[in-house]
Amino acid sequence: MKVGLFIPCYIDQFYPQVAIASLELLEKLGCQVAYPFRQTCCGQPMANTGCEQDAVATYHHFVELFHAFDYIVAPSGSCVYHVRKHYDIIEQTEAVKRVRENTLDLSEFLLDVLKVESLDSSFPYKVGLHQSCHGLRGLRLGTGSERVLEKDSKLQALLRLVKGIELVELSRADECCGFGGTFAINEPAISVKMGKDRIADHESKGVEVLTAGDMSCLMHLESIIRRQQKNIKVKHIAEILNGVQP
Amino acid sequence: MNQHAQKAAEFIRNESRTDWHDEALWFIRSKRDKAAHGIPEWEELRELASQVKSHVLSKLDQYLEQFEARAIQNGVQVHWAADAEEHNRIVHSILKRHQVQHLVKSKSMLTEECHLNDYLIERGIEVVDTDLGERIIQLKGEPPSHIVMPAIHLKKEEVGELFHEKLHTEKGATDPKYLTEAARQHLRQKFLTAQAAITGVNFAIAETGGVVVCTNEGNADMGVHLAPVQIHCMGIEKIIPKAEHLGIFTRLLARSATGQPITIYTSHYHRPKTGGAMHVVIVDNGRTAQLGREDFRNSLKCIRCGACMNTCPIYRRSGGHSYGYTVPGPIGSILTPGLDLKKYSGLPFASTLCGSCSDVCPVKINIHEQLYRWRQVIAEQGHLPAAKRQSMKWAGRVLSRPGWYNFFGKIGRWAIRRLPRPFLYNRFNEWGKDRELPEPPRQSFKEWYRENKRL
Numbered sequence: 001m002k003v004g005l006f007i008p009c010y011i012d013q014f015y016p017q018v019a020i021a022s023l024e025l026l027e028k029l030g031c032q033v034a035y036p037f038r039q040t041c042c043g044q045p046m047a048n049t050g051c052e053q054d055a056v057a058t059y060h061h062f063v064e065l066f067h068a069f070d071y072i073v074a075p076s077g078s079c080v081y082h083v084r085k086h087y088d089i090i091e092q093t094e095a096v097k098r099v100r101e102n103t104l105d106l107s108e109f110l111l112d113v114l115k116v117e118s119l120d121s122s123f124p125y126k127v128g129l130h131q132s133c134h135g136l137r138g139l140r141l142g143t144g145s146e147r148v149l150e151k152d153s154k155l156q157a158l159l160r161l162v163k164g165i166e167l168v169e170l171s172r173a174d175e176c177c178g179f180g181g182t183f184a185i186n187e188p189a190i191s192v193k194m195g196k197d198r199i200a201d202h203e204s205k206g207v208e209v210l211t212a213g214d215m216s217c218l219m220h221l222e223s224i225i226r227r228q229q230k231n232i233k234v235k236h237i238a239e240i241l242n243g244v245q246p
Numbered sequence: 247m248n249q250h251a252q253k254a255a256e257f258i259r260n261e262s263r264t265d266w267h268d269e270a271l272w273f274i275r276s277k278r279d280k281a282a283h284g285i286p287e288w289e290e291l292r293e294l295a296s297q298v299k300s301h302v303l304s305k306l307d308q309y310l311e312q313f314e315a316r317a318i319q320n321g322v323q324v325h326w327a328a329d330a331e332e333h334n335r336i337v338h339s340i341l342k343r344h345q346v347q348h349l350v351k352s353k354s355m356l357t358e359e360c361h362l363n364d365y366l367i368e369r370g371i372e373v374v375d376t377d378l379g380e381r382i383i384q385l386k387g388e389p390p391s392h393i394v395m396p397a398i399h400l401k402k403e404e405v406g407e408l409f410h411e412k413l414h415t416e417k418g419a420t421d422p423k424y425l426t427e428a429a430r431q432h433l434r435q436k437f438l439t440a441q442a443a444i445t446g447v448n449f450a451i452a453e454t455g456g457v458v459v460c461t462n463e464g465n466a467d468m469g470v471h472l473a474p475v476q477i478h479c480m481g482i483e484k485i486i487p488k489a490e491h492l493g494i495f496t497r498l499l500a501r502s503a504t505g506q507p508i509t510i511y512t513s514h515y516h517r518p519k520t521g522g523a524m525h526v527v528i529v530d531n532g533r534t535a536q537l538g539r540e541d542f543r544n545s546l547k548c549i550r551c552g553a554c555m556n557t558c559p560i561y562r563r564s565g566g567h568s569y570g571y572t573v574p575g576p577i578g579s580i581l582t583p584g585l586d587l588k589k590y591s592g593l594p595f596a597s598t599l600c601g602s603c604s605d606v607c608p609v610k611i612n613i614h615e616q617l618y619r620w621r622q623v624i625a626e627q628g629h630l631p632a633a634k635r636q637s638m639k640w641a642g643r644v645l646s647r648p649g650w651y652n653f654f655g656k657i658g659r660w661a662i663r664r665l666p667r668p669f670l671y672n673r674f675n676e677w678g679k680d681r682e683l684p685e686p687p688r689q690s691f692k693e694w695y696r697e698n699k700r701l
Binding site: 012035047050136146186223 | 247250254255282594598626635643645646651658659677680685
């Protein structure tokens with residue numbers, strides 16, 4: 001099984017520890033992981049701003065680098081969703097179809113492909129899980145609170161495999177953090193207010209570490225936590241699963 | 247900054263009020279969740295409703311003609327209006343013909359959309375909105391901020407003050423029961439003297455030629471039963487094929503809107519009362535154009551429950567008036583660009599694309615996907631601000647070239663690490679007003695990988 005690791009641009013540049021944790025975790029679980037060195041981005045920043053034509057070259061670049069892998073795994077539900085959902089505007093060659101079908105979020109790959117049932121990491125902290133929207137409602141990594149279906153969450157299932165972890169229940173289980181890509185800059189007032197409200201929910205439940213499947217949400221939340229000097233740490237789920245301590 | 251962003255920023259400046267607004271709507275959303283979870287087949291019901299609507303939209307012309315024929319058989323006078331102007335003219339001519347001076351209205355978002363009140367008032371007709379929320383904002387001279395709860399942005403203290411001024415209630419009174427009773431007495435007079443009643447239409451049944459109006463206050467019935475002339479105004483998309491389909495929608499509507507199992511009144515109007523007249527005005531006003539847009543056609547499935555507003559984290563924190571249109575929130579943001587792309591080009595960007603609106607929608611409109619598509623149309627047609635357009639062109643160039651990407655990434659990280667704070671945090675940095683920039687590492691993952699994996 002050939003696994004290609006896709007590290008989204010902002011993780012590569014700002015959060016290498018999340019990429020390292022993802023790589024180590026996959027290797028620990030016995031995967032042969034390749035990291036195509038010329039990779040850049042999935043193209044979402046342009047497309048979500050309405051300029052998907054400006055993203056086409058990036059789409060082709062992504063497909064060229066990743067089409068030969070059996071699975072393309074990324075620690076980001078949002079970027080994975082973008083590849084699967086929005087690479088529909090380029091010609092649907094075999095390579096494009098393969099890439100769209102086989103690009104998975106880390107949590108999907110761990111549970112659905114590797115069928116992970118145990119992990120030897122421990123994380124004895126009170127953890128609040130932020131359900132990133134594109135993973136939750138785009139990839140259906142869990143049941144959103146709007147839907148009348150059996151409750152399920154891949155991220156929660158994985159976190160429960162970690163020893164000593166205490167997952168808290170939030171008052172609003174899956175409200176958006178307010179990042180939304182360029183939304184954060186176009187509508188800064190609401191974006192920040194949404195972030196503050198999410199943090200307050202975690203804070204009121206005594207959360208020590210806030211986690212999510214998408215580092216972009218955490219980047220936004222952490223930026224507010226740091227400005228307001230709050231005592232909450234932020235860790236991507238890959239770091240927790242890999243046993244990185246805060 | 248676009249208009250929504252500006253108005254949202256103004257709204258948020260009063261943070262405790264924003265919190266109050268957010269909580270009030272979240273409470274409704276929670277009630278909706280409870281009600282929906284009481285129906286095990288909820289998702290099936292949504293699918294069914296969505297499919298019925300798809301079917302109707304694919305044969306809308308036939309169903310509208312069937313509806314018209316049946317209604318005429320029942321003695322109803324049917325009128326067709328291509329746009330708001332024609333709708334207003336038709337309503338006015340009906341009122342003129344019947345020499346109506348006093349008119350009561352139950353809630354109708356369509357007549358709000360057409361600005362009927364102003365049109366009639368200018369022509370000397372007294373128009374009284376009889377839905378409590380609508381009456382409140384009418385007295386206040388404001389547009390509705392929500393399609394189901396038009397005065398949700400007002401606190402009871404503000405309503406008390408308004409009623410004191412307009413209805414002479416006691417000064418400082420805030421008890422909702424007392425204020426409602428005052429409105430009830432005031433409206434009773436209006437009902438008794440009205441010569442005509444206008445209602446909106448929730449559902450129009452092609453098979454029977456009847457219209458169905460859902461209210462909680464019974465004000466549609468009060469108006470229609472007392473006034474000799476009744477006028478029902480409906481958009482072309484309100485059709486359902488048969489009476490047997492109605493139950494699908496009434497089960498979804500009130501649960502989605504307010505968390506009630508059903509609205510208190512579900513009123514069916516089929517024919518004029520003895521000695522009276524019944525008119526139905528069928529309005530297009532941009533709907534056919536929307537029907538012709540494949541990517542956006544589904545927006546016409548909307549049954550105006552308002553659930554997408556209640557769930558929208560942006561609507562809850564910016565208020566309905568920030569959208570600048572009768573139908574605000576996520577659904578408004580996909581309807582308005584079809585009416586005036588330039589004017590409303592900011593609205594599809596008033597979203598994080600979180601997708602909650604699509605999942606809460608009882609007729610499964612893919613709202614967040616349509617927001618994404620409208621963004622593409624807005625950029626294609628040149629309605630993005632030039633700076634944004636250019637920055638995306640450059641982003642596209644950089645992100646498709648690994649060498650450029652690595653280079654600019656390194657420079658960016660260096661700049662954030664090394665530049666003095668005023669260079670980074672200033673009026674050009676919208677991110678940094680209330681947020682810190684990330685703390686960039688010395689090494690990107692790529693650089694780490696090259697070093698540690700000996701590439």
